[in-house]
Amino acid sequence: MAMWIQAQQLQGDALHQMQALYGQHFPIEVRHYLAQWIESQLWDSVELDNPAEETKAKRLLDNLVAELQKKAQVQGGEDGFLLKIKLGHYASQLKSTYDRCPLELVRCIKHILQSEQRLVQEATNVKTSPPDGGQAMDTLSQRHQQINQAFEELRLATQETENELRKLQQSQEYFIIQYQENMRIQAQLSSLSSLPPTERTQRETTLQSKRATVEAWLAREASTLQKYRLDLAEQHQKTLGLLRKQQTVILDEELIQWKRRQQLAGNGGPNEGGLDVLQSWCEKLADLIWQNRQQIRRCEHLTQQLPLPGPMVELLSKLNADITDIISALVTSTFIIEKQPPQVLKTQTKFAATVRLLVGGKLNVHMNPPQVKAVIVSEQQAKALLKNESTHSESSGEILNNNCVMEYHQATGTLSAHFRNMSLKRIKRSDRRGAESVTEEKFTVLFESQFSIGGNELVFHVKTLSLPVVVIVHGSQDNNATATVLWDNAFAEPGRVPFIVPEKVLWPQLCEALDMKYKAEMHSGRGLSDDNLVFLAQKAFSSSSNNSEDYRNMTISWAQFNRESLPGRNFTFWQWFDGVVELMKKHLKPHWNDGAILGFVNKQQAQDMLMSKPNGTFLLRFSDSEIGGITIAWVAENPNKSGERLVWNLLPYTTKDFSIRSLADRISDLNHLLYLYPDRPKDEVFAKYYTPPLSKAVDGYVKPQIKQVFWMSLLSLLHSGMLSIHEDALTLFSTDRLRCCPVRADGMLDPDGDFDLEDTMDVARHVEELLRRPMANQWNSQQS
16 A cells, blocks of 8 residues: 555656556556555466466456455445445446456556556655755666656657647748739739720729739748748757657667666576566657657648748658658567567477567557567578568478467557467577587577558568577477577677677676576575685686686686586586586575575585584585585594594485485484584574474374485494394385495495495495394394
8 A cells, every 4th residue: 555655646747647547447446445455466476478377367356346345335424325336336347347358457457556666766766866966866767867858858849840830831821822812913913904994004003012012922921931941840850860869768778778688587687677668668759759750741741732942842851751760760679579488498398478569559550450470580590680681581490379469458558469379399400510519509589560550651560589599309408508598698799690699708707697597596695605606717717726816807618618528527517507506496495595505615625614613513515526416524533543533425415316305304314413514503404494203103004204324324333233133124224325435345434535326335235244143143132
């Protein structure tokens, strides 16, 4: 309700804009009386382009109608009677309007709330900015204010030329009347020959005097009219200059910035934001351009109606061509992709996209809704399209359900095409260059349409290209395809030739892209710290320097990023990083956000950090040797040498392991682990994630439960004689990818290195041998 209270304080143009949001599609009374309920609903949780969300939207509609009816019923008294009837009518009206299309109600209310928020924000910024400019306004608000001031200047200029044009028209009409009067006098003079000489002379003198006066006036007025026309043409030239300047700001700055934000959002950057502000600007531009075009057309008509010597015909022809170019640029540039198709696109998989014409509603394109077609084209075909070397749309594949009619949403004034069930049936690949793999080949989805405005006066064939798309046929290609997309999204320059990106970038630039991706996947403000980035630099450049400044001016190539394997490994830098992201995203996100996982620490660093801590202190670090692996390093006594302490490293866990038992439960199982580095008791950190104890036995059966164990612990107990196990107990052991410290040939534990399954099975066989000693001895020792 707080938003509605603020919205009611709006004044002037902002108030008119707010009032214009409401109408029969959504009465302002509904907003007023249900303000608190409306603002408390999760409208943003409904995906408007997903038909499956219609049930959720229907529920919101039904609840809205119920709230209205409830509000109507509680109205009482003389004043409340009419309100009760009105609210009841609105409930029935909304039910009737949106019952078959509840998603449109959600779209309408989202648009209203976003617009109100924008108007309130703009008004707040203006009020809090001192008139003397002593305190700098927020950059965004200042830019918006400059744009709005330019629109006001354009509005006044257009109104002025409209007034001057009317004056010119009135002057010309009077001139024509006087011209016709002169022609009538001339006709009268011609008819004097039939009169007697005396009368003819008298009349002739009078008429000639009158004609001389009129002709003198016509001569002066013709000169004045010509000056009026030239002055008006000059004013139009100035207005067109202002329109071009404003259009450049909106299309080449604001819209390009929105598209750049949209591209970075593909890497996990902030949401690009809505298009409502941009659409309102583009619609104002379209309105002003069209008004000026109509004025120029009327000037042409006046010139044709009364030709006068001078350059007006050429001037008006040039003005008409210029204004047509301006509106053509506006229309073609505002045919944009609101919702991009997925940039990693798998064949035979459904995908969606939304295309929007920002000026469609203002120019009445929706009166004859156009159809939009989508085709997939290669990088080379995209280049040819932008150079106008291709007159028809060639295709590099076949997209099913690739035609869609644009729909006009009256509540929001938007004209858009929602492709909901497209599917790439096949793809035609081009010849690859050098070491380029199929996951480095870029395609794009081309959307095109044709429509007319002004009663078929102007016909437009519009096209727009999606962000680069990498086509895959198997999920195993997703990792490398994502690398191509991330590099392109991060380092593409506006206005580039499709789809050129730099081969090398500065390391800090890549750090920014990786941090953006990581934070987005973790849904957290905790991104990659300077120490994390130094660790990554060491891995990328095979360096041992711990100083971040050493990497500031270094460049990393695409080949180093995801073409060449890391030294001594069979995977690339990106494949390792992406494996970490996938592991964290699927299983360990809460622990990262809690600060429980250090992660980006190598084995030597872990040892240095832990050796100064008490026994049982542990930390979690990402595996250097395995993609998507995380290991536990902890400090403990060396069982082979009394008084010596060692740092042990478990064989890395992967997604497969955590699908069996969670990290928190595994840490809970391991009694050797006491403190999370530096000194936090493990239960304090992980207890909230432990799986609750199993329920009591049902029907005499106890549910089995997997537990994490250290084989080294078991061995120590067996060797010391503190544990003896009956052979039947062997059936209770589970080899949940057994994890242990390697055992040397002499049976002693070896702390060096990570641990693999072969070493594990050596220990298992050793334990089995111990357990197969004569059972009688074991039972006797137990009884005694």
